[in-house]
Amino acid sequence: MAAPFRIGIAGLGTVGCGVIELLKKNGNAIADRAGRPIRVVAVSARSRMKKRICPVKSYRWASDSLDMAADPKIDAVVELIGGQGGVAKRLAETTLKAGKPFVTANKALLAHHGHKLAMLAEKHGAPLMYEAAVAGGIPIIKTLREGLAANNISAVYGILNGTCNYILTAMRETGRDFHDALKEAQKLGYAEANPSFDIDGIDTAHKLNILSMLTFGIKSEFKDFRTRGITCITLQDILFAQELGYKIKLLGISRRIKNKIFQSVEPCLVPADSNIGSVEGVYNAVHVEGDFSGTELSIGRGAGGGPTASAVVADIIDLARGRKVLPFGAPAEYMKKAARAGAEDVFSRFYMRLEVVDRPGVLAGVSAIMRDHGLSIEAVTQRGRDPGKPVSIVMTTHMVKQKDMEEAADFIAAIKSVIKPPSLLRIEHF
Numbered sequence: 536m537a538a539p540f541r542i543g544i545a546g547l548g549t550v551g552c553g554v555i556e557l558l559k560k561n562g563n564a565i566a567d568r569a570g571r572p573i574r575v576v577a578v579s580a581r582s583r584m585k586k587r588i589c590p591v592k593s594y595r596w597a598s599d600s601l602d603m604a605a606d607p608k609i610d611a612v613v614e615l616i617g618g619q620g621g622v623a624k625r626l627a628e629t630t631l632k633a634g635k636p637f638v639t640a641n642k643a644l645l646a647h648h649g650h651k652l653a654m655l656a657e658k659h660g661a662p663l664m665y666e667a668a669v670a671g672g673i674p675i676i677k678t679l680r681e682g683l684a685a686n687n688i689s690a691v692y693g694i695l696n697g698t699c700n701y702i703l704t705a706m707r708e709t710g711r712d713f714h715d716a717l718k719e720a721q722k723l724g725y726a727e728a729n730p731s732f733d734i735d736g737i738d739t740a741h742k743l744n745i746l747s748m749l750t751f752g753i754k755s756e757f758k759d760f761r762t763r764g765i766t767c768i769t770l771q772d773i774l775f776a777q778e779l780g781y782k783i784k785l786l787g788i789s790r791r792i793k794n795k796i797f798q799s800v801e802p803c804l805v806p807a808d809s810n811i812g813s814v815e816g817v818y819n820a821v822h823v824e825g826d827f828s829g830t831e832l833s834i835g836r837g838a839g840g841g842p843t844a845s846a847v848v849a850d851i852i853d854l855a856r857g858r859k860v861l862p863f864g865a866p867a868e869y870m871k872k873a874a875r876a877g878a879e880d881v882f883s884r885f886y887m888r889l890e891v892v893d894r895p896g897v898l899a900g901v902s903a904i905m906r907d908h909g910l911s912i913e914a915v916t917q918r919g920r921d922p923g924k925p926v927s928i929v930m931t932t933h934m935v936k937q938k939d940m941e942e943a944a945d946f947i948a949a950i951k952s953v954i955k956p957p958s959l960l961r962i963e964h965f
């Protein structure tokens with residue numbers, strides 16, 4: 536068997552320890568598959584004294600993780616620290632500049648600096664591997680970069696954040712409101728103490744940005760597209776959606792519309808009996824539409840030490856085998872900013888929930904605004920009758936232009952009897 540492939544691991548938390556455990560448990564099978572053993576030779580983290588969930592005493596401790604980049608006894612550096620800048624970014628740059636392979640699970644780093652890092656990687660002939668950065672155990676990066684490389688992809692979308700999917704599922708299944716479901720997710724370890732990255736859609740936006748760069752070969756910046764999280768979703772929305780035959784899912788969507796790219800992160804209604812509608816709890820799902828492959832949907836665990844380590848080690852095995860691929864499947868210098876599709880270009884069906892004072896003429900006023908904007912209403916449901924008191928009205932539309940719908944919603948919000956701004960969600964049938 537060939538000489539061991541030697542790695543240095545920076546970051547010994549959930550994922551770092553997951554990688555160490557996985558290599559220990561499956562080391563023999565991995566050596567057979569890679570054609571050589573994979574050996575951890577150095578590790579680093581913030582505190583050497585900290586009690587770890589995995590044994591690390593037998594590895595050399597690098598008090599500065601950056602030293603691993605220059606160490607000739609290390610064949611690849613594995614960054615499992617996190618954060619878009621700081622040590623993680625410095626480690627990526629130093630490693631790639633040294634011409635050494637760099638493996639990471641860091642979606643924030645890739646979403647913010649992916650293109651620059653890819654340029655650096657290609658300049659120095661160093662692989663940049665990031666399978667674990669999107670959808671954990673689902674091998675979607677390899678699927679898009681290699682398995683579907685022959686296709687023109689028209690759309691990639693999915694449920695990319697298990698925390699949000701868990702909360703939305705719990706709300707529907709148990710009738711809890713958003714805050715209760717979030718508290719439960721935190722108790723179970725599915726949500727951070729500060730959950731804003733997940734529930735505000737930022738984590739999904741990071742992952743979507745990486746998928747967009749890879750799928751469409753574009754230089755995409757995640758601040759360029761609209762990101763909405765799930766904090767606006769009420770139990771009422773969930774129950775209305777259910778009554779109408781839908782579920783609410785936080786979707787990251789990247790789609791070609793003519794010669795433009797539409798990207799968005801937002802909660803959408805999807806048919807309850809659709810494939811994506813049946814993905815529940817902490818599971819992730821990614822749907823890809825290729826012109827020759829047709830559509831495919833991959834479902835799996837999007838986070839956690841095990842699934843994420845599985846993806847990290849898959850990258851390490853590829854490196855040990857001597858495989859080299861361009862980070863985004865095509866030369867990074869060809870990646871250009873794409874024309875963006877906006878509300879003017881997007882046609883969709885909509886769900887709109889209104890809180891109004893129950894008085895004669897309100898519905899007529901809303902309908903008139905919809906008519907004046909050329910918006911065709913599919914159905915209207917009013918919950919309860921209580922003259923002079925607040926009631927909920929839900930409308931669904933036929934296919935309409937997003938811009939017209941949003942303008943109409945602004946006018947509707949200005950009606951005196953409308954108590955709150957309308958809750959407007961797209962209905963996605965894909």
Ligand SMILES: NC(=O)c1ccc[n+]([C@@H]2O[C@H](COP(=O)([O-])OP(=O)(O)OC[C@H]3O[C@@H](n4cnc5c(N)ncnc54)[C@H](OP(=O)(O)O)[C@@H]3O)[C@@H](O)[C@H]2O)c1
Pocket residue numbers: 545546547548549550551579580581582583585600614615616617618622640641642643667668671837838839840843
């Ligand atoms: N957890 C998941 O399910 C998951 C899923 C997909 C992707 N990811 C990504 O994987 C990466 C790691 O996540 P994680 O959940 O394993 O994080 P974590 O449990 O918080 O672990 C982070 C590790 O980084 C170390 N660290 C922090 N600052 C450092 C520094 N300045 N120098 C050296 N080491 C430093 C910490 O050291 P100490 O232990 O000494 O504090 C800790 O061991 C992140 O990019 C994350 O986005 C995680």
